[in-house]
Amino acid sequence: MCPDVVRIRHVKPEIRILGIDDGVFKPHTQGLADIIGVVYRGGYWLDGVMKTEVEIDGTDATEKIASMITQSIHYNQLRVVMLDGVTFAGLNVVDIKELLQRVHLPVITITKEKPLDEMIKKAIQKLPESKKRLDAITNAGKITAIHTHDDNQVAYMQVAGLSLEDAEKIVKNTSTRSSIPEALRVAHIIASGLTKSKENV
């Protein structure tokens, strides 16, 4: 059994966060895109990295990311999963409620720009398995604007398995360098810097 909401009484400075972002890919092609996971101790120390691949505009992101996490040597240390939004490799939507159930860890999405749910929903209508994708967008839930590193900068958060208050506390504590948590900032740098698009796999 997995509780719906995890209670985190005290956010330790060294709380292990997994930040996940996607690599470079050629939009609207058939093929795979790399997904990079970066393990950070709080906002300071990189502890590990992991990788998986998902189909461009596919529907396997939730399953593939869940497997990457549960098969990792870092899995037992992790306390929270953070995603750069819910769409990966184009319109491969992660269902954060399902991810929570699969990995038994709370999931927080953080983006610098407000997620454009209505625009995404419209684009999804034309794709196969559109209901599954739409459900994932709906399951991402309420979008909450928060201040993190700097009171002048806003980031947007969606949460599964954690109270908004606890999620905000974790995001603030781990956003040591920018308006997003280090695990996500660094996942983006590594994913965009080290991956190549893989077409027609």
Added chain:
Amino acid sequence: MCPDVVRIRHVKPEIRILGIDDGVFKPHTQGLADIIGVVYRGGYWLDGVMKTEVEIDGTDATEKIASMITQSIHYNQLRVVMLDGVTFAGLNVVDIKELLQRVHLPVITITKEKPLDEMIKKAIQKLPESKKRLDAITNAGKITAIHTHDDNQVAYMQVAGLSLEDAEKIVKNTSTRSSIPEALRVAHIIASGLTKSKENV
């Protein structure tokens, strides 16, 4: 003109370091191994990543690493290059004096274990271009034992283009988490975590 020894009067906490390590590869095979470069601001913030490939047991490491550095968007920001020893992808030896001349940046090698120069020299005798490899081992110069993060831990350093005193200062200041500088610790985690062996390329 590139001076033989760069003088660094004051080691800024945010000095940009490039840490370089090799990825996973199958020893004694023909093929390529990934080389990962990680840009750190001092001992705290990851600023960027870069990648190249070198031949397993080849002789192209100096040239390939130099090109990776000079072609990087981070090149102008970098102040020091750090290597995990001089041998990459097996016995592909980096000539740190030549690397200094090519990139106009001081080079420091740091290893947790004392480099086994005599053993490496013996292994190199059997390989093509053995003189080039032996010269590179010789050019790595004196091995200096230093304490970095912790007085109980020793690391070994070889230096080109910098006084031993300045090199030691930079290594100590940037070894914030372990006995080696963060740029190298993280380069190792990323290189070993994200690369795959590429045989028979």
